[in-house]
Amino acid sequence: MFFKHTNGSSRHPDPATMEDLAHLKITDAKPGDTLSIVGAGDQFADLDFTLDRRAMVESGQQRWTELSGMYRDRRVNLEVHNDDQVQVLGSFDGKQLTLDQIGLSEDDLAQIDQRQNPADNFEFDGKTWMYRWSREIGLFRDNEMQGTGCYAWVFQQENAQVYLTIRKFAGQPFAGVISQQVNPSDITVYRG
16 A cells, blocks of 8 residues: 555556657657767768757648757758658758859749749759749747748759758748758657
8 A cells, every 4th residue: 555646546657658768750859859860970970969940841731840950060950741651851961052053043933933844944063953842831840839931942853862942031042952861760869
């Protein structure tokens, strides 16, 4: 009778409600957690960073999560899609490209958006980039009721799982980021 509680509950938590900390997935990651990505760091070292930003992103019926933190002296980002299967895109170099660097103008993007033609493409960095989609998206950081909107264009490198996303927030310049597909099983999540 030493361990009996007056409310009838036991001292031990219910295993069904406990989080399995040894098998956390990227979809479980939250600010304060440390993420380790096999071979994604400098000179193919593991890339380890503490997650300090998490946002839900929505565009029409599509929803995904964006995770971000600092690796060395640069910000890295993960885009996590949890549809039929988990897909992860990672941007690890910390670079934001201008339209001049990409070789597109604001008018080019407006025309591409108006056409909505998946055959549209352009050359950048010696590679062909195919148009995938463009539309308004909303970003909602954790614990924030008010979201931020922007317009986004997504291009895919021909014959590769590499993507160029260009975003335009009100009052800010266009910014492009290149990301590549990451195998979710190459990411380990450590609860912070």
